[in-house]
Amino acid sequence: MAKLSSWGNYPLIEAKEFYTHEFEPLSDYIQSTETFIPRGNGRSYGDSALNGKVASMLGFNRILNFDVVRGELTAEAGVLFSDLLEVLVPKGFFLPVTPGTKFITLGGAIASNVHGKNHHKEGAFSNFVLELGLMTAQGQYIICSPTNHSDIFRQTIGGMGLTGVILWVRFRLKKIQSSYIKQVNHKAKNLGELLSLFESCNSSTYSVAWIDCQKGGKDLGRSILILGEHADLDELETTDQRNFPLKSHSNKHVSVPFHFPSGMLNRWTVSIFNHLYFHKEFQSSRSFLAHYDPFFYPLDKILHWNRIYGKKGFLQYQFVIPFEAGAEGLELILQKISASGFASFLAVLKTFGPSTSLESDISFPQKGYTLALDFPVSSGIFELLDELDQLVLNFGGRVYLTKDARMSPETFQKMYPLGFPTQPKFSSLQSQRLKLHI
Amino acid sequence: MKTALILGSNSDVGIASAHRFAKEGFDIYLATRNVNQSQKNLANDLAIRYQISCETFQFDALDTEVHPQFVENLPLIPDVVISVFGVLGDQEQASRNFKEAARVVNTNFLGNVSILGLFAEKFEAIGSGSIICISSVAGERGRKSNYIYGSSKAALTCYLSGLRAELSSFGVHVATVIPGFIKTKMIGDMQTPAPLTALPEEVGEAVYKAFSKKKSVIYVRGIWWLIMLIIKLIPENIFKKLNF
Ligand SMILES: Cc1cc2nc3c(=O)[nH]c(=O)nc-3n(C[C@H](O)[C@H](O)[C@H](O)COP(=O)(O)OP(=O)(O)OC[C@H]3O[C@@H](n4cnc5c(N)ncnc54)[C@H](O)[C@@H]3O)c2cc1C
Ligand SMILES: NC(=O)c1ccc[n+]([C@@H]2O[C@H](COP(=O)([O-])OP(=O)(O)OC[C@H]3O[C@@H](n4cnc5c(N)ncnc54)[C@H](OP(=O)(O)O)[C@@H]3O)[C@@H](O)[C@H]2O)c1
Numbered sequence: 001m002a003k004l005s006s007w008g009n010y011p012l013i014e015a016k017e018f019y020t021h022e023f024e025p026l027s028d029y030i031q032s033t034e035t036f037i038p039r040g041n042g043r044s045y046g047d048s049a050l051n052g053k054v055a056s057m058l059g060f061n062r063i064l065n066f067d068v069v070r071g072e073l074t075a076e077a078g079v080l081f082s083d084l085l086e087v088l089v090p091k092g093f094f095l096p097v098t099p100g101t102k103f104i105t106l107g108g109a110i111a112s113n114v115h116g117k118n119h120h121k122e123g124a125f126s127n128f129v130l131e132l133g134l135m136t137a138q139g140q141y142i143i144c145s146p147t148n149h150s151d152i153f154r155q156t157i158g159g160m161g162l163t164g165v166i167l168w169v170r171f172r173l174k175k176i177q178s179s180y181i182k183q184v185n186h187k188a189k190n191l192g193e194l195l196s197l198f199e200s201c202n203s204s205t206y207s208v209a210w211i212d213c214q215k216g217g218k219d220l221g222r223s224i225l226i227l228g229e230h231a232d233l234d235e236l237e238t239t240d241q242r243n244f245p246l247k248s249h250s251n252k253h254v255s256v257p258f259h260f261p262s263g264m265l266n267r268w269t270v271s272i273f274n275h276l277y278f279h280k281e282f283q284s285s286r287s288f289l290a291h292y293d294p295f296f297y298p299l300d301k302i303l304h305w306n307r308i309y310g311k312k313g314f315l316q317y318q319f320v321i322p323f324e325a326g327a328e329g330l331e332l333i334l335q336k337i338s339a340s341g342f343a344s345f346l347a348v349l350k351t352f353g354p355s356t357s358l359e360s361d362i363s364f365p366q367k368g369y370t371l372a373l374d375f376p377v378s379s380g381i382f383e384l385l386d387e388l389d390q391l392v393l394n395f396g397g398r399v400y401l402t403k404d405a406r407m408s409p410e411t412f413q414k415m416y417p418l419g420f421p422t423q424p425k426f427s428s429l430q431s432q433r434l435k436l437h438i
Numbered sequence: 439m440k441t442a443l444i445l446g447s448n449s450d451v452g453i454a455s456a457h458r459f460a461k462e463g464f465d466i467y468l469a470t471r472n473v474n475q476s477q478k479n480l481a482n483d484l485a486i487r488y489q490i491s492c493e494t495f496q497f498d499a500l501d502t503e504v505h506p507q508f509v510e511n512l513p514l515i516p517d518v519v520i521s522v523f524g525v526l527g528d529q530e531q532a533s534r535n536f537k538e539a540a541r542v543v544n545t546n547f548l549g550n551v552s553i554l555g556l557f558a559e560k561f562e563a564i565g566s567g568s569i570i571c572i573s574s575v576a577g578e579r580g581r582k583s584n585y586i587y588g589s590s591k592a593a594l595t596c597y598l599s600g601l602r603a604e605l606s607s608f609g610v611h612v613a614t615v616i617p618g619f620i621k622t623k624m625i626g627d628m629q630t631p632a633p634l635t636a637l638p639e640e641v642g643e644a645v646y647k648a649f650s651k652k653k654s655v656i657y658v659r660g661i662w663w664l665i666m667l668i669i670k671l672i673p674e675n676i677f678k679k680l681n682f
Contacts, residue, residue, distance in 0.1 A: 020623070021453070022476045062476075062483035078480065087487055 004054065007306050008045035010313030010377050010405055011429070015052055021059030023167075029055060030165060030425075031139035035426040038165045040105030041080060044112065045316040046405030047429035048160050055165065065089060071184050072130065074170040077107030079417065081309060082300075085292075086426040089248040092171040094130040094292070100348075102249070102297050107166040112402035113158030115362040115370075117206035117296075120351040125171075126157045126359040133167040137425040141167070146358065155420075158182075158363025160401055162431055178245040180231040181206070181295040185380070186286045191221025191334070195327055195369075198225065199350055205229050206295075213373070216338045220331065223349070228266040228295055230264070237289055249293035255303040259311045309376050315387055315405055318350055318364075318372035321397035326369055329395040340384050344373035348432060349403070361418035363402040372403070382406055401430065409435040439490075443467040443516035443552060445497060446523025448477055450622040451572065454642030455520050456480070460488040461647070465629045467496055467516060469497035469508075471523075499523050499539070499549030509556045515564070519557045521571040523552055525587075526624050532586035539586045546590035551597055558601060561610040568611040570648050571598055572641070575618045575657075581682055602654055613648035617641055617658040618665070634659060 004015040018029050029036075036053035057078035059366060065074040068091055076083065082102040083093060097109075097116045103134055104114070108339070115124045131145035134156060144153035156163045186201075188194035194209055197233065201207055206228035215222040236242045308312070321329045330349075337344060352365045359365075375381050389411045393397060398415035399407055412434045413419065424437045431437060442459040444452045456466050466484055470477055473494045481492040497508055527542035554569055561567030572622035576584055577591030595614055602612035619630040620641055636658045644658045657663040672680070 016627075021450075022448075022474065024474075062479040063486045064479060064482050066486050081485075 001360065003043060004042075004050060005043045005313065006044045006046060006049050006404060008313050008315055009306055009311070009405075010315060011047055011050065012313065013049065013050055013052070013429070015054055017054050017056050019056045019059055021061075026055070026060075027135065027139050027141075030135055033425075035424050035427045037426060037431075038107065038111075038161045040078065040108030040111070041103055043099075043101055043108065045314075046403060047433065048112075048402055048404070048431075049108075050429045053428060054229070056169055057105060057165070060167065063103075065170075068093070071121070071173045071175060073173055074168060075106055076168045077110070077166040080105055080238070081109070086248045088173060089176075089179050089292075090246050092176055092246060094176045096122065096172060096174045097125045098109045098296055100297065101300055102293075103300065106169050107161075110157055110166055110169055111159060111161045111260070112400075113359050114402075115350075115352065117208045117226075117350060117366050120202060120207070120353045121205055123353060123356065124158075124359065124363070124365050125355060128172040129157060129358075132156065132168045132169045134163070135167060136166065137167040137423050147292055154358060155360040157358060158360040159420070160431065161361060161428065162420065162426045162436065163360075164426060166434065168388040174230075176230045176246075177232045178230070178241070179247050179292050180236060180241060180245070180289045181228040181292055182231045182235060183295055184227045184288040184345065185286060186225040186227070186285045187283075188221070188223045188225055188399065190219055191223075192327065194223045194225060194349070195330075196223050198349075201225065201227055202351065211349055211371075212310055213334065213337060213344050213345040214349050216335070220334055220338070228290075231289055235289070241289065247291070249291070249297075253301050253303050256305055256307040259307045259309075276428070309374070312377040314374050314376045315381065315385065316372060316374050316403040317388065318370060318400040318403045319366065319388070319392045319397050320366055320368045320370040320400075321392060321395040322366070322368040323351075324396070325395035328384065329391070329397070330369060330371065333371070333391055336388065336391065337384075340380075342375055342378070342381055342384055344375050346374075348372045360420070362401060362416050362420045364398065364402070366398065367399065371398075372400075375384050386411075404430065407434065409433070439463070439465050440500060440517040441465045441467060441514055442518040442520060443469060443470050443512070445499070445519065447480070448472070448474075449522050449624075450638035451617075451620060451641045452520075452522040453480060454521065454638040455645045456484060456492075456642075457487075457639075457650075458510060458642040458646040459518070459520075461491050461619045462494070463488070463490060464518070464558055465490050466492040467512060468492065468493060469495045470494070471498040489648050496631040497553075499545050502548065503618075505552050508553075509560070515557075515560050515567075517566070518568040518570065519554070520645055521554060521569070523549065523625075524550075524572065524574075524591075526584070527587055529584045529591055539555065542586050542591070543590045546587070547593040547597070548593055550663075554601065558610070562608045564606060565609045566646070568613070568649050569598075569605075570600070570613045570645050571617060572615045572617065573598065573643075575616055575662050575666050578616075579669050585682060591626045611649075613653050614655045615641070615648055615658065616655065616662065618662040620658070634665075636659070 001014045005012040037048040037051040039054040043090045059079035060076040063075045109125050111122045113126050204227040209223045209225040211223040350370050354367045442464040446452045448470040477494050484492045526544045532538040573595045574591040576588040577595045580588050598614045619635040648656045
């Protein structure tokens with residue numbers, strides 16, 4: 001038994017973690033263990049990768065095939081995106097979809113059906129999955145794809161680890177000419193301005209906005225919209241870029257060595273934002289070439305940045321609401337947050353395109369605006385989030401399970417009305433809390 | 439192209455060492471008693487990640503009869519031989535049941551004497567080569583909780599020191615890597631103090647450092663050197679009463 005938590009450091013539980021890199025012991029474990037949850041790199045925020053018993057998949061981290069002709073990769077589920085990038089980028093390929101950290105596993109990407117800054121254009125990870133190997137509750141090994149065991153294939157993508165243990169995945173890659181991104185930052189004075197910027201820029205491959213949540217009134221929604229396109233060879237600027245156009249990320253980072261007193265956070269994040277927003281040369285927009293690492297993974301430079309929230313941990317709240325509810329919904333929610341005094345200092349806004357028939361009934365993305373906020377755990381925060389749930393529901397939206405640690409089963413049922421009846425073998429604290437097991 | 443052979447490549451330490459050498463461009467021979475799917479996947483992975491070539495071989499340390507054949511069957515004489523295999527055994531069983539004790543000693547000590555002796559002969563003949571072998575702090579003083587394992591490692595450390603002395607004049611390098619605790623399946627759920635417990639990757643790094651810096655003896659997590667120095671200084675009549 002040891003202490004275990006995921007990225008939000010909440011909840012912190014006692015758990016027994018099983019680890020192997022071999023198939024037989026894993027298969028034996030699955031058959032002999034009454035109930036457990038598979039776990040990747042613990043970058044989900046809440047309790048979806050937690051249970052008294054967890055099976056770490058990090059030992060299954062082998063790349064099995066890299067087909068540069070077809071642009072496809074097959075790898076075991078425990079491989080980290082950071083490792084994949086080191087192999088893919090020098091050969092002129094990129095992950096088709098990537099979240100805001102590269103320290104997740106391929107299995108975690110499937111189980112949460114992760115999205116990136118390109119969902120509005122290219123969809124979620126599900127759009128790129130060709131087939132996968134799964135170990136089911138009976139310890140049976142099956143290969144599933146859109147044509148083979150198609151239902152379990154679909155329910156596994158975004159299925160939060162509840163359909164079985166994903167062993168390996170074959171998926172399509174994106175071709176790139178360089179590892180650089182043409183980045184454009186736009187300032188928006190308020191929410192209205194931001195949403196119209198989003199709309200006029202919706203042909204951009206990558207887009208995301210950072211909103212300063214401390215601003216209210218006419219400044220509500222003061223933000224920076226960040227857009228990006230992969231740069232072609234002839235768009236590179238410096239000799240270094242031209243000499244090493246396909247350089248992958250460096251592994252240098254600093255680390256937050258211990259849990260900070262909670263107050264520290266405020267100053268830290270706000271100063272980053274202000275630094276950007278008030279950047280001297282930055283009038284209303286600014287363009288430059290950025291390496292993919294700072295563009296996609298700005299927070300990865302600081303290992304264990306989650307410790308900045310203090311020992312009690314934090315909750316991330318991410319929801320999506322349809323575009324129709326857009327301006328009004330976001331405004332109401334942002335106002336509610338700033339009025340509550342539980343200032344989330346920064347919020348991240350992205351847009352989603354339509355969902356597809358290739359993802360599970362509890363997969364998160366649906367067409368609309370998606371907003372993510374961090375809240376340090378403190379008394380009163382759970383009540384606030386319950387109220388936000390109601391607003392989100394009223395606007396026809398839903399909450400992302402991979403970030404959740406506190407939603408009620410009733411809310412869940414309304415947000416995901418198709419339900420997700422699963423057997424108890426694969427079960428997390430979250431699936432138990434949400435009453436997913438009959 | 440240089441080649442590194444890993445004996446006991448299914449251990450986390452073996453895997454970490456394979457990654458470390460492949461990263462430097464070495465071709466890798468993985469040798470393990472059971473060439474299973476995960477070894478084959480590892481071979482694929484190393485080849486794809488580092489653009490090297492990687493092959494798997496069946497090797498059982500206890501099957502000393504076939505060791506000469508194993509060495510002859512390798513496509514090339516490797517430049518570096520990394521010996522990682524070992525068994526902890528069950529002390530309680532091993533101290534009362536000779537069969538278990540023999541298994542531990544035959545694997546950790548005689549298995550190495552047999553296979554490393556064969557490579558020593560090859561290396562001596564060509565006047566180059568490196569042998570890196572993992573021993574253990576357990577071999578520095580016999581403790582009641584694991585002295586069968588400990589004595590097999592003590593013998594191994596002693597053997598390596600002699601082998602090093604013999605081969606150094608032939609331009610052959612022998613390194614003894616001495617870890618304290620490593621977080622691997624060998625110690626399983628055993629709770630060990632975090633500051634004294636190395637990750638397999640650190641041991642892989644130490645193995646590579648032992649090779650590249652031509653070290654004779656290297657402790658993994660340097661503090662262990664001091665700890666063992668102190669432990670060795672405790673007088674026997676006090677030591678025998680200590681409960682560890
Ligand atoms: C800084 C940061 C930024 C993020 N940005 C985004 C973002 O932009 N978009 C986004 O979509 N997400 C984002 N996330 C969330 C993250 O991408 C997901 O939570 C992802 O699933 C984490 O992967 P993991 O390997 O750490 O999985 P874990 O957190 O260990 O597990 C997550 C879920 O996957 C399941 N699982 C993991 N491996 C397997 C397997 N082999 N078989 C079956 N089930 C498995 C677990 O049971 C659990 O339900 C972000 C997280 C962080 C910390
Ligand atoms: N873990 C520690 O705390 C610790 C501390 C100090 C030193 N060490 C030493 O570090 C080395 C690596 O051990 P580890 O911790 O990584 O443990 P491990 O995972 O148990 O590795 C030992 C490896 O030796 C292999 N092996 C056992 N008997 C064999 C035989 N007869 N022939 C061929 N291979 C055999 C095993 O093969 P299978 O995979 O097929 O079982 C296994 O892969 C060992 O020499 C160990 O003594 C470990």
